[in-house]
Amino acid sequence: MARIIVVTSGKGGVGKTTTSAAIAMGLAKKGHKTAVIDFDVGLRNLDLILGCERRVVYDFINVINGEASINQALIRDKNCNLLYILPASQTRDKDALTQEGVGKVLEELSKEFAYIVCDSPAGIEKGANLALYFADDAFVVTNPEISSVRDSDRMLGILSSKSRRAERNEEPIKEYLLLTRYDSDRVRSGEMLSLDDVQEILSLDLLGIIPESKSVLSASNAGIPVILDEKSEAGQAYTDVVARYLGEKRPHRFIDGKQGFLRRLFGGRK
Amino acid sequence: MLNTLSVLEFKSSTFFAPILILFNKDIAAIEQALQEKINLAPEFFRDSPLIVDLRELNKQNQDVDFVQITEILRKIGFFPVGIRGGNEQQNKQAHSLSIPIDTVREQGSPIIIGETHKQENIKQSPSQPEVTTAKEPIRPAAIPPVSAAATLITHPIRSGQRIYAAGDLIIMSQVSAGAEIMAEGNIHVYNTLRGRALAGVHGNTAVRIFCFDLQAELISIAGDYKTSEDLNKQMYKKPVQIYLQDHALIIKEIA
Numbered sequence: 001m002a003r004i005i006v007v008t009s010g011k012g013g014v015g016k017t018t019t020s021a022a023i024a025m026g027l028a029k030k031g032h033k034t035a036v037i038d039f040d041v042g043l044r045n046l047d048l049i050l051g052c053e054r055r056v057v058y059d060f061i062n063v064i065n066g067e068a069s070i071n072q073a074l075i076r077d078k079n080c081n082l083l084y085i086l087p088a089s090q091t092r093d094k095d096a097l098t099q100e101g102v103g104k105v106l107e108e109l110s111k112e113f114a115y116i117v118c119d120s121p122a123g124i125e126k127g128a129n130l131a132l133y134f135a136d137d138a139f140v141v142t143n144p145e146i147s148s149v150r151d152s153d154r155m156l157g158i159l160s161s162k163s164r165r166a167e168r169n170e171e172p173i174k175e176y177l178l179l180t181r182y183d184s185d186r187v188r189s190g191e192m193l194s195l196d197d198v199q200e201i202l203s204l205d206l207l208g209i210i211p212e213s214k215s216v217l218s219a220s221n222a223g224i225p226v227i228l229d230e231k232s233e234a235g236q237a238y239t240d241v242v243a244r245y246l247g248e249k250r251p252h253r254f255i256d257g258k259q260g261f262l263r264r265l266f267g268g269r270k
Numbered sequence: 271m272l273n274t275l276s277v278l279e280f281k282s283s284t285f286f287a288p289i290l291i292l293f294n295k296d297i298a299a300i301e302q303a304l305q306e307k308i309n310l311a312p313e314f315f316r317d318s319p320l321i322v323d324l325r326e327l328n329k330q331n332q333d334v335d336f337v338q339i340t341e342i343l344r345k346i347g348f349f350p351v352g353i354r355g356g357n358e359q360q361n362k363q364a365h366s367l368s369i370p371i372d373t374v375r376e377q378g379s380p381i382i383i384g385e386t387h388k389q390e391n392i393k394q395s396p397s398q399p400e401v402t403t404a405k406e407p408i409r410p411a412a413i414p415p416v417s418a419a420a421t422l423i424t425h426p427i428r429s430g431q432r433i434y435a436a437g438d439l440i441i442m443s444q445v446s447a448g449a450e451i452m453a454e455g456n457i458h459v460y461n462t463l464r465g466r467a468l469a470g471v472h473g474n475t476a477v478r479i480f481c482f483d484l485q486a487e488l489i490s491i492a493g494d495y496k497t498s499e500d501l502n503k504q505m506y507k508k509p510v511q512i513y514l515q516d517h518a519l520i521i522k523e524i525a
Binding site (some may be wrong): 099150151153154155156157158160161172200201203 | 276426427428430444464
């Protein structure tokens with residue numbers, strides 16, 4: 001049986017798709033056969049981040065409607081042969097998703113894959129609700145700013161009340177916090193919420209902090225998940241996240257940021 | 271099979287609606303008074319559902335035409351959704367207008383949501399239910415359902431979630447901003463309270479709210495409320511208890 005992970009946030013633009021691509025790649029690189037599904041029907045993005053947009057023939061909705069088999073729609077990643085992508089449909093909207101259909105697709109994928117990563121759309125409507133409904137684990141992607149934290153909190157409420165596990169009174173979805181776009185300089189100057197501020201409101205298990213990094217944008221543009229950029233801080237942070245998720249103990253990095261040369265020289269901070 | 275099951279579902283839920291208590295049967299006066307209220311907060315009242323309470327009028331034997339009342343309310347922009355304490359004629363009129371009739375508490379229960387709990391007071395004492403009413407005899411129907419067991423919640427109440435308890439509500443985890451917890455009895459939060467907490471929602475003024483860390487957006491007891499703006503800064507992030515005294519909300523630090 002596959003473990004189903006939903007990457008969700010409520011708010012848009014916080015890094016759900018970047019995270020989905022990175023952790024799916026990370027899990028596959030660790031030797032686990034992984035599928036990543038784009039639930040953002042009508043606003044297909046995941047294929048771009050993973051650089052497989054030119055190989056999309058069939059999509060998630062085709063599979064749900066029975067117009068294609070899962071194996072026809074799944075795209076094997078060119079960097080890792082254990083990673084498969086099920087792209088969203090760009091020409092449809094979220095109403096094309098049905099609980100039954102999504103359930104069937106996930107059930108079929110579960111037979112073959114070890115992990116299924118569901119990239120949730122923003123919002124708390126149908127697409128987002130279906131992305132989380134079948135989940136076993138949730139990665140709640142949050143930026144260190146108050147509106148993102150509030151939306152994540154709302155999402156956590158939905159995770160605990162509207163999932164299949166909640167409806168069946170099973171063990172609740174395991175929720176993890178992923179703090180993305182973290183800029184320790186701006187935290188220090190008080191412009192951004194600190195990790196402690198966010199944790200005080202959400203009180204969740206912290207899976208990792210992804211520092212704000214230019215390499216994320218360039219990786220997205222190049223269609224290579226940032227986790228493959230081993231030199232970048234963001235890439236290393238995602239590698240840590242995957243390792244922690246798989247049970248490894250790794251200390252949290254990137255909370256305080258790099259000590260710049262000038263700051264070291266002048267002892268700018270305590 | 272699955273398809274027919276997913277067509278509909280019945281669920282039970284609790285809603286809040288303002289109650290309009292009429293003291294005078296003069297239609298013109300009612301209209302004018304309503305208009306004045308609305309002018310104070312037009313957005314608040316726009317398209318608001320409303321329950322019309324006619325008990326006061328009927329107590330004074332002032333017979334009023336419910337059809338006329340409904341017309342006025344609809345004209346002003348309310349959606350009358352219920353009648354309470356109407357006489358036989360008024361209930362008949364309501365029925366023909368497809369407006370639900372509240373019959374459950376018709377025997378003069380003092381349960382009123384809002385600020386008008388001046389006539390009667392209920393004292394909460396689960397073992398010996400007692401109604402302290404100066405002029406009226408004890409009426410069993412006036413006793414709130416105190417027997418309802420306390421509701422215990424151990425998980426966090428997240429933004430957007432609503433919890434309703436028929437008796438006391440005890441929460442061991444945090445209550446997030448944007449969450450709403452309501453109880454007919456007392457509320458205990460043994461953690462941070464950031465959302466809204468409403469105790470005594472059926473008008474019981476003797477209930478209290480307790481919390482370990484007060485950062486609430488709103489607190490209310492029996493309809494008397496304070497928003498975070500009105501909360502005393504000195505009590506912020508403190509363990510407190512909140513109770514009603516002479517219609518004033520008292521917030522006291524628990525030492």
